[in-house]
Amino acid sequence: MSTDDGHGHGQAKKLKLYSFWRSSCSFRIRFALNVKGLEYDLITINWFQGENRKAEYLKINPIGFVPALVDDDIVVADSFAIALYLEEKYPQQHPLIPRDLQKRAINYQVATIVSSSIQPFQNLSGNRFMDDKISLDEKIDWIKAKIEKGLSALEKLLHDHAGKYATGDEIALGDVFLAPQIHAAISRFNVDMTKYPVLSRCYDGYNELPAFLNALPKNQPDFPAMIMHTNEADFMKQLRGEN
Numbered sequence: 001m002s003t004d005d006g007h008g009h010g011q012a013k014k015l016k017l018y019s020f021w022r023s024s025c026s027f028r029i030r031f032a033l034n035v036k037g038l039e040y041d042l043i044t045i046n047w048f049q050g051e052n053r054k055a056e057y058l059k060i061n062p063i064g065f066v067p068a069l070v071d072d073d074i075v076v077a078d079s080f081a082i083a084l085y086l087e088e089k090y091p092q093q094h095p096l097i098p099r100d101l102q103k104r105a106i107n108y109q110v111a112t113i114v115s116s117s118i119q120p121f122q123n124l125s126g127n128r129f130m131d132d133k134i135s136l137d138e139k140i141d142w143i144k145a146k147i148e149k150g151l152s153a154l155e156k157l158l159h160d161h162a163g164k165y166a167t168g169d170e171i172a173l174g175d176v177f178l179a180p181q182i183h184a185a186i187s188r189f190n191v192d193m194t195k196y197p198v199l200s201r202c203y204d205g206y207n208e209l210p211a212f213l214n215a216l217p218k219n220q221p222d223f224p225a226m227i228m229h230t231n232e233a234d235f236m237k238q239l240r241g242e243n
Helices: 024-036 079-089 101-122 124-130 136-158 173-187 197-206 232-239
Strands: 002-004 015-019 041-044 068-071 074-077
Touching (some): 024 101, 079 101, 136 173, 173 197
Parallel strands (some): 015 041
16 A cells, blocks of 8 residues: 555555545455555545545545545445455455355345445434434434444354354455444444454454554554544544543
8 A cells, every 4th residue: 555645646556545544434445455465545535624525526426425446547436336346357366255155145245234234324424414413422322223233133144154254264345344344333332242252253353464454544644643532422522622
């Protein structure tokens, strides 16, 4: 990985990833790129400063979300689409989609549960929408309940399929989505993972991987030096200047 300040400085790479340190969706693709051993320029988009809403970025991704991947004249937005694109273009570099049909189906389900049934409830847009409607404590409790519901479903889904990782002893598509979600559940929402032994075993395995560790939010070039808290409640209070 190399970094870019978004203004054309730094060594150009074939792949360019627009990313935000706190975005679990960006985290997925950083992890996937690292697992596949693909070099890329990391271009940071500061969500808190509204860089995702600027015309320059909206030309790349009209919906204004991260991540977005630029590969020469091909632009792919949305983490699921990016992961599949990388798999189709680089199938020989650590394949993420198993040949076994059942394992493949399980991986698709894991990715879908995370991306559509968990992560939307914790994203920044939803957080801000609720700010003036319920208290911070109520918001955190509601988000945490949604996360735990999704994790419970994943625990049951993977019970008979997991090895060291979600569907065996090789990192696959489901892991690319699952690992950042578990990290967010623990670090941002203080979820008790003892209730999820299968997922906890997978997470222990992820933490042994340089590809995962290098993709962590705290290891990104745009991770703010002044951040004192990563859990959601304290982080939101810090942003508001309350502590």
